[in-house]
Amino acid sequence: GAVVSQHPSWVICKSGTSVKIECRSLDFQATTMFWYRQFPKQSLMLMATSNEGSKATYEQGVEKDKFLINHASLTLSTLTVTSAHPEDSSFYICSPRLETSTSEQYFGPGTRLTVT
Amino acid sequence: GNSVTQMEGPVTLSEEAFLTINCTYTATGYPSLFWYVQYPGEGLQLLLKATKADDKGSNKGFEATYRKETTSFHLEKGSVQVSDSAVYFCALRKSGGSNYKLTFGKGTLLTVNP
Numbered sequence: 004g005a006v007v008s009q010h011p012s013w014v015i016c017k018s019g020t021s022v023k024i025e026c027r028s029l030d031f032q033a034t035t036m037f038w039y040r041q042f043p044k045q046s047l048m049l050m051a052t053s054n055e056g057s058k059a060t061y062e063q064g065v066e067k068d069k070f071l072i073n074h075a076s077l078t079l080s081t082l083t084v085t086s087a088h089p090e091d092s093s094f095y096i097c098s099p100r101l102e103t104s105t106s107e108q109y110f111g112p113g114t115r116l117t118v119t
Numbered sequence: 120g121n122s123v124t125q126m127e128g129p130v131t132l133s134e135e136a137f138l139t140i141n142c143t144y145t146a147t148g149y150p151s152l153f154w155y156v157q158y159p160g161e162g163l164q165l166l167l168k169a170t171k172a173d174d175k176g177s178n179k180g181f182e183a184t185y186r187k188e189t190t191s192f193h194l195e196k197g198s199v200q201v202s203d204s205a206v207y208f209c210a211l212r213k214s215g216g217s218n219y220k221l222t223f224g225k226g227t228l229l230t231v232n233p
Contacts, residue, residue: 007162035219046123046223047163047208096162100219108221110155110162 006030007099009111016087016118024082024114026097032077033099037108038070041094053080087118121146125209125224132199132231140194140227142183142209150211152176152185152192153221157206166194166207199231 006029016022026036035054039047051072053059059072069091071083080099084091097111126141144152151170155163167176169185169192176183181196192209209224 037220044225046225047221049220052220098163107165108219110164112160112162 007097007109007111009095009097009114011114012112013115014117016116018088018118019086021083021085022087022116024084024095024097024116026080026082026099026111028078028099028109031099031101033080033101034077035100036072036074036080037098037100038072038080038082039096039098041096041113047096050082084116087116089118092116092118121150121211121213121222123209123211123222123224125207125227127225127227129228129230132229134201134231134233135198136231138194138196138199138203138229140207140209140229142192142194142224144190144192144209144211146190146211146213146222149187149214151214152183153210153212154181154183154192154194155208155210155223157208157226159205163208199229201231201233204229204231 008027010025038050040050041047049062050065051059051061053072053074055074055077061067074080094113094115096113100108122145124143153168154166156166157163167178169176172187174185183192183194206226206228208226210221
């Protein structure tokens with residue numbers, strides 16, 4: 004299967020600071036990137052979808068100015084949580100997708116963000 | 120809208136026991152159905168899938184059958200192993216168009232004891 008990495012795997016930050024999470028598809032080119040958020044014992048909730056070189060499309064209720072997504076290359080996408088607050092503490096998972104008719108969606112191992 | 124409901128865990132079994140994790144869905148049309156597995160410290164991996172009614176997905180001894188009449192996609196395995204301990208997610212993808220969004224259930228933690 005495809006290899007997807009996320010960095011960092013765990014981060015603690017103070018309230019009001021910004022945190023950048025990187026997602027890399029190591030052995031394929033991802034034309035589409037999905038970013039999910041997962042609360043404890045809850046489903047993965049889709050936050051936004053981005054295509055390489057285009058602006059991200061955010062799901063209803065997700066603040067685009069708070070969760071900045073950059074998908075500048077086919078192997079790297081970043082999610083920046085700006086002015087983080089304790090309620091942003093969560094598990095963030097990226098999911099790159101190769102654009103073929105039978106393409107499978109792959110998932111990163113996730114980043115646990117704790118805002119104090 | 121689309122939704123997925125799967126049985127709440129945790130589920131604890133002894134090795135070689137029979138496993139069933141129930142999953143039902145709500146969706147318009149004919150969605151594709153998936154089971155993903157997440158081993159500790161790793162990303163979600165596709166376990167199996169089915170794209171139309173009565174299809175059976177299978178992999179690594181796991182099976183699930185797409186039942187449109189009961190809107191279900193229950194996961195089964197006849198004899199679990201300790202290495203099957205993981206979180207299992209049922210998911211659906213709406214059919215048609217260019218929308219590849221997945222809708223997930225809450226996940227079920229399975230622990231298999233030796």
